[in-house]
Structures are given as C-alpha cells and as structure tokens.
Amino acid sequence: MALSKKDIQQIAHLARIEVSDDEIADYVDKLSQIIGLVDQLQQVNTTDVVPMAHPSDMYQRLRDDEVSEVNQRELFQRNASAVTDGLYRVPKVLD
Amino acid sequence: MSWETVIGLEIHAQLATRSKIFSGASTAYGAEPNTQACAVDLGYPGVLPVLNAEAVRLAVRFGLAIGASISERSVFARKNYFYPDLPKGYQISQYELPIVVGGSIRIGLDDGGEKHVAVTRAHLEEDAGKSVHENFDGESGIDLNRAGTPLLEIVSEPELSSAVEAVAYMRTVHQLVRYLGICDGNMQEGSFRCDANVSIRQVGDEQLGTRTELKNLNSFRFIERAINYEIERQIDVIEDGGEVVQETRLYDSDRHETRPMRSKEDANDYRYFPDPDLLPVVLDSNYIETQRAALPELPEARQQRFVQSFGLSRKDAAVLTGSRETADYYEGLVEYLKGEHKLAANWVNGELAAALNRDSTGISEARVTPKLLAGLLQRIVDGTISGKIAKEVFEAIWQGEGEADDIIESRGLRQISDSGELETIIDQVLANNPSQVEQYRGGAHKVLGFLVGQVMKATGGKANPGQVNELLRTKL
Structure with a gap:
C-alpha cells in the first residue's frame, strides 16, 4: 500500500510535526516502504502465534498503594515558561 | 416517522486508591494546584510508570460483581492525542486486551419491569489534568493534580433506549461501585462521570444511525436533559433532510443545549499501540478467586x-x-x-x-x-x-x-395508661362538648374523631389513641 501526500500531512498534523512541501515527497516514499514491509509480514501465517505486547517475556510488577511522592511544585515549575498561582500557563485551549 | 433511540454509556469511575495509578503521588481531592503532580504525572523524560496493585484489585472486584470475565493477561496501550492537560501526549489506557470483559447490569424500569444491560468491557486508565480558562487573559491555566488518577472506564453495549433508562443504568452502576467500595461516587468532585453515545434510527431499522458522543456528564439530571436534547436535535436534523455528523458534543447546562467540541478528523485517530513502558498484567486464578470470595453482598x-x-x-x-x-x-x-x-x-x-x-x-x-x-x-x-x-x-x-x-x-412523656386518670379527662371533655355528644348520640358518628382529638389535646398527646377511642365509645 502506498501512502498519499495527504496521508503524510495528516500523520504530521497528528504528531504536531511540521513537514515542508519539499520533504513530503521523500516521506511518501520512505514511509510507504515501511508499510510495504508490513504488507510482507501480513503474508505470514500467524494463526497459532500469540500477539506480542512486549519483547520481554515478563509480566508487570505491581507497587503497593502508598503515597511516596512529596510536593516538588517549585522545582518542576522552574522549567515552565509561564506560571500563575501554581497553574502552568499555556496558549488558550478551547473545547 | 417514528424514531427509536440507541444509547451506550461510557462511565468513568475514579478508583478509591490513595496514590495514582502509575506513580506515588497522592490522589486526595482539593489540594493546591500542581502540588500532587510528580515527575511521572508530568511526563518528564526518563520516568517509568509502575502499576498500582490496588487499582488492579478494585477493577477486578468490579468485574467479578457484574459477572464479567477477568482477563488473566491484560495490556496497557498508549492513546495518542495532543492536549495541554495531557503532558505526555498520550493517555495510558487499555485497548485490545482490557482487564474486564463482558458482564451485565440489571436495571429496574419505571413500569416495574427490569432489563439486563450488557457491559462490553471495563478497562483501567489514567485521568488527565484540568484546564482553567477564567481570568487567564487569552491563555489557559493547567492543574495536573488529577493527571494519573486511576479510572475504571465501564463501557456498555448500545442497549439503552431512552434517557430515563440511561439514568437508571448509571444510578445502578453508581450504587454498585459504592457498595464495592471501589469509588466514592462523588459526582461534584468528578469521581463518577459519563460520556453518552447517542443515535437514532427509524423503528424497525437493523442498522445503527450515526452517533454523537456527549462528553463529561456529571449529574443524573444533566445526563437525562442532555440526552433528551440530543435526541430532539438529531430528529430535527434528519427530518429537515440533513445528516447527523459523527462528532463529540458538550452539554451546556446553562443554555440547555449541546454543541460540537472537537473536530471530527482528529477525534478517532488515537493511533493506539501497546505501551512499551509497561509489561502485560498477569493475574492467576488464585488471585481472582481470592477476590471473588471477598466480594460483599451486592x-x-x-x-x-x-x-x-x-x-x-x-x-x-x-x-x-x-x-x-x-x-x-x-x-x-x-x-x-x-x-x-x-x-x-x-x-x-x-x-x-x-x-x-x-x-x-x-x-x-x-x-x-x-x-x-x-x-x-x-x-x-x-x-x-x-x-x-x-x-x-x-x-x-x-x-x-x-x-x-x-x-x-x-420530659414526662410517658403515655397515660392508667384508665382511671384517662376517664377523668374524658368525662371533662364530654362535659365541655355537649353538642358534639348530642350529635354522636343522634347517629353522627364522625364526631368521635373530634372528641378523640380533644382528649389527646387535653393529655398533651400522652394518651394511647386506641384506648381513648375505646373508652369514648363505652361512655357514649
């Protein structure tokens, strides 16, 4: 399956990555090759293969439900570009 | 034309844990903004989520209570979208292999009947933060205290056929999660809220109509009103020759209307994939049976x-x-x-x-x-x-x-049981109300009630009404 120019623009938009028109042709080509690889994998019979969720053959360790973190707001907010009354300030979001 | 409504609900129940689903930050409500948001919740580079055992236990408890099957192996996935209250750029949720599969909820209907509503699945996920828009002069303020709070998302099959049924279902689930002690059910604080998928179709149609999703309904009253508004809106759109657009809509309780929220092209393109930071969750049958044995009476x-x-x-x-x-x-x-x-x-x-x-x-x-x-x-x-x-x-x-x-x-409230004392009072009442006595004797037996009332009044309510009745009859 080959991707279209529109597909690339949509993927870039969803990932919030700016892609210039010059770059698009290149991505169409390269990403289509990856899809081609997946197409090839699709031909393998996987009827008896359990889908892999993680390359490591282990299972999730659980932690006890205990509060172990202390308030470090001041430390974290030193990295923020703008803060008011303890809130991170960002460009207006509408929903 | 005659229409029928099809509704499915996605309920978000905040699980009653002390710490977050993937970090050791507190989940207590009402703290100062961002004081309970640690490096994991903020999505700092290099941090790793570690799953809270209690969140797993509470989810399993719910599944067992509704007769669902508990997955011996479930997987966390990343649901990708950009929003400022979601610092990582993805929400950790479960997609292909949720922890709870199937089950059903029995609801009582107004006509005295009942209905079994099938549950598709219930999965564990993290909550996002909160945006504040007031007083920010064109900007938004973000509080990430709620980010990473454990949620159980309970997804019903589209089997509810009215707003009233949807509310009955939600109330039943609300009661159940509190019984199980897995969620405090506080709707004002957002611990229990729901999204409703609403569509209409002509009576007799097999195929479902295009649905809209109503977001974040956090009171029983609003759910009913929002769904009813949305049903009317969809009928109007179709009867005017238009088509219902699949989109997310927000209910505005002040204006009593729903309006579009997110643009539809982004809405369902979450590009889920298994989260490489988390291993599959494996529960053995021993664990599941122990939880089953610990269920309270439902x-x-x-x-x-x-x-x-x-x-x-x-x-x-x-x-x-x-x-x-x-x-x-x-x-x-x-x-x-x-x-x-x-x-x-x-x-x-x-x-x-x-x-x-x-x-x-x-x-x-x-x-x-x-x-x-x-x-x-x-x-x-x-x-x-x-x-x-x-x-x-x-x-x-x-x-x-x-x-x-x-x-x-x-306070001297003991009932007068001494019939001698009571008789004295009754004689007094009869003497004071000769005309009523006359009426009674003339066949107007209704006045007995009046006379009983007078005796009760005279005793300050301390007489036994049955005894007064009996004594009065004898005397008359």
Missing part, C-alpha cells in the same frame, strides 16, 4: 433478602439497600428490635432520612445510632409512648440530649 441480593427475611415491601427494601451504609444501619437496628422490621424500616426511611437530609449528614455519622433509635422504637412497641411523641423524643436524641428513656422520663 445490592440486588441484599434487597431480595430484606424482602424475604424481613417481610418488607420491595419499595422499602429498595430504599434501605440504596447504599451500603443505610442497609448496614438498618440491619444494626433490627438486631435490637426482633420482629419489628416494618416499624424499623418506616423510621429509617422516614424520620431518620428526613433528619439526615435536613442536616446534610451521612447515615454513618448520624447522632442517632442504631442502638439509640432501637431504644426509642422499643418504647413505641411496649406502649410507653405514642408514635407522635416518639418524633419529639427522636428530635431530642438527635440534638444530643441522651437516650430515649431518660428523655421520656425527664
């Missing part, structure tokens, strides 16, 4: 038992089992009052419920404990006081004046 079973062993009406039993605390209170009360189940039910659902409501108190904190209430009701049963006087005594106990017996004694 509301439905308890209601049934109240009807069968206590001889209560379905309605009384339903109110008493409305919350686990109320049912526990009632059972505590009847322990002291063998055989007086109906009287006990009337008082818990009547006087006690009214007082709790008036003072906005929870039944577990009620000043009139089961033991104190039992002491009072005992005095009605043995004829020491009438039901009317008992209300006065109840109020006094409520105000902290002590036990029923002390209050009855100190």
Whole structure:
C-alpha cells in the first residue's frame, strides 16, 4: 500500500510535526516502504502465534498503594515558561 | 416517522486508591494546584510508570460483581492525542486486551419491569489534568493534580433506549461501585462521570444511525436533559433532510443545549499501540478467586433478602439497600428490635432520612445510632409512648440530649395508661362538648374523631389513641 501526500500531512498534523512541501515527497516514499514491509509480514501465517505486547517475556510488577511522592511544585515549575498561582500557563485551549 | 433511540454509556469511575495509578503521588481531592503532580504525572523524560496493585484489585472486584470475565493477561496501550492537560501526549489506557470483559447490569424500569444491560468491557486508565480558562487573559491555566488518577472506564453495549433508562443504568452502576467500595461516587468532585453515545434510527431499522458522543456528564439530571436534547436535535436534523455528523458534543447546562467540541478528523485517530513502558498484567486464578470470595453482598441480593427475611415491601427494601451504609444501619437496628422490621424500616426511611437530609449528614455519622433509635422504637412497641411523641423524643436524641428513656422520663412523656386518670379527662371533655355528644348520640358518628382529638389535646398527646377511642365509645 502506498501512502498519499495527504496521508503524510495528516500523520504530521497528528504528531504536531511540521513537514515542508519539499520533504513530503521523500516521506511518501520512505514511509510507504515501511508499510510495504508490513504488507510482507501480513503474508505470514500467524494463526497459532500469540500477539506480542512486549519483547520481554515478563509480566508487570505491581507497587503497593502508598503515597511516596512529596510536593516538588517549585522545582518542576522552574522549567515552565509561564506560571500563575501554581497553574502552568499555556496558549488558550478551547473545547 | 417514528424514531427509536440507541444509547451506550461510557462511565468513568475514579478508583478509591490513595496514590495514582502509575506513580506515588497522592490522589486526595482539593489540594493546591500542581502540588500532587510528580515527575511521572508530568511526563518528564526518563520516568517509568509502575502499576498500582490496588487499582488492579478494585477493577477486578468490579468485574467479578457484574459477572464479567477477568482477563488473566491484560495490556496497557498508549492513546495518542495532543492536549495541554495531557503532558505526555498520550493517555495510558487499555485497548485490545482490557482487564474486564463482558458482564451485565440489571436495571429496574419505571413500569416495574427490569432489563439486563450488557457491559462490553471495563478497562483501567489514567485521568488527565484540568484546564482553567477564567481570568487567564487569552491563555489557559493547567492543574495536573488529577493527571494519573486511576479510572475504571465501564463501557456498555448500545442497549439503552431512552434517557430515563440511561439514568437508571448509571444510578445502578453508581450504587454498585459504592457498595464495592471501589469509588466514592462523588459526582461534584468528578469521581463518577459519563460520556453518552447517542443515535437514532427509524423503528424497525437493523442498522445503527450515526452517533454523537456527549462528553463529561456529571449529574443524573444533566445526563437525562442532555440526552433528551440530543435526541430532539438529531430528529430535527434528519427530518429537515440533513445528516447527523459523527462528532463529540458538550452539554451546556446553562443554555440547555449541546454543541460540537472537537473536530471530527482528529477525534478517532488515537493511533493506539501497546505501551512499551509497561509489561502485560498477569493475574492467576488464585488471585481472582481470592477476590471473588471477598466480594460483599451486592445490592440486588441484599434487597431480595430484606424482602424475604424481613417481610418488607420491595419499595422499602429498595430504599434501605440504596447504599451500603443505610442497609448496614438498618440491619444494626433490627438486631435490637426482633420482629419489628416494618416499624424499623418506616423510621429509617422516614424520620431518620428526613433528619439526615435536613442536616446534610451521612447515615454513618448520624447522632442517632442504631442502638439509640432501637431504644426509642422499643418504647413505641411496649406502649410507653405514642408514635407522635416518639418524633419529639427522636428530635431530642438527635440534638444530643441522651437516650430515649431518660428523655421520656425527664420530659414526662410517658403515655397515660392508667384508665382511671384517662376517664377523668374524658368525662371533662364530654362535659365541655355537649353538642358534639348530642350529635354522636343522634347517629353522627364522625364526631368521635373530634372528641378523640380533644382528649389527646387535653393529655398533651400522652394518651394511647386506641384506648381513648375505646373508652369514648363505652361512655357514649
């Protein structure tokens, strides 16, 4: 399956990555090759293969439900570009 | 044309853990902004999520209570989208292999019937943060305290056919999660909220119509109103020759309308994939059986038992089992009052419920404990006081004046049982009301009620109305 120019623009938009028109042709080509690889994998019979969720053959360790973190707001907010009354300030979001 | 409605609900229940689902930050409500958001919640580079065992246990508990199958292996996935209250750029959720699969919820219908609503799945996920738009002069403020709070998303099949049914379903789930102690159910604080998928189709159509999703409905009243508004809107759109657009809509309770929220092209393109930071969650059958054995008696079973062993009406039993605390209170009360189940039910659902409501108190904190209430009701049963006087005594106990017996004694409320004393009063009343006596004797037996009332008044309510009735009849 080959991707279209529109597909690339949509993927870039969803990932919030700016892609210039010059770059698009290149991505169409390269990403289509990856899809081609997946197409090839699709031909393998996987009827008896359990889908892999993680390359490591282990299972999730659980932690006890205990509060172990202390308030470090001041430390974290030193990295923020703008803060008011303890809130991170960002460009207006509408929903 | 005649339309039918198809509704499916996605309920988000905040799981009652102390710490977050993937970090050790506190989940306590109401803290100063961003004081409970640690490096994991903020999505700092290099951090790793570690799953909270209690969140898993609570999810399993829910699954077992609705007869679902518990996945021995479930997987966390990343749901990708950009929003400022989601610092990582993805929400950790479960997609292909959720922890709870299937099950069903039985709801009672208005006509007295019932309906089993199938649950598709329930999965674990993290909550996002909160955006504040007021007073930010074109910007938004972000509080990430809620980011990473454990949620159980309970997804129903599209089997609900009206707003009323949707509310009944939601109420039933609300009651269940509180019974199970897995969620505090506080809707004001956002601990229990839902999204509704609503579509309409012509009666008889097999295929579902295009649905819209109503977001973040956090009160039973709003759910009903929002769904009804949306049904009307969709019917109008179609009958005007238009098409319903698949989109997310927000209910505005002030204007009583729904309006589009997110643009549709982004809405369902979440590019889920298994989260490489988390390994599959494996639960063995031992663990699952241990959790099954620890389940409390569920509301439905308890209601049934109240009807069968206590001889209560379905309605009384339903109110008493409305919350686990109320049912526990009632059972505590009847322990002291063998055989007086109906009287006990009337008082818990009547006087006690009214007082709790008036003072906005929870039944577990009620000043009139089961033991104190039992002491009072005992005095009605043995004829020491009438039901009317008992209300006065109840109020006094409520105000902290002590036990029923002390209050009855100190206020001199003991019912007059000495028939000699009562007869004197009755003679007086008869002497004072010669015309009513005349009427009664002339065949107008209705005036007896008036005369009983006069005697009760003269005794300050302390006479036994049955006894007064009897004595009056004899004398007349």
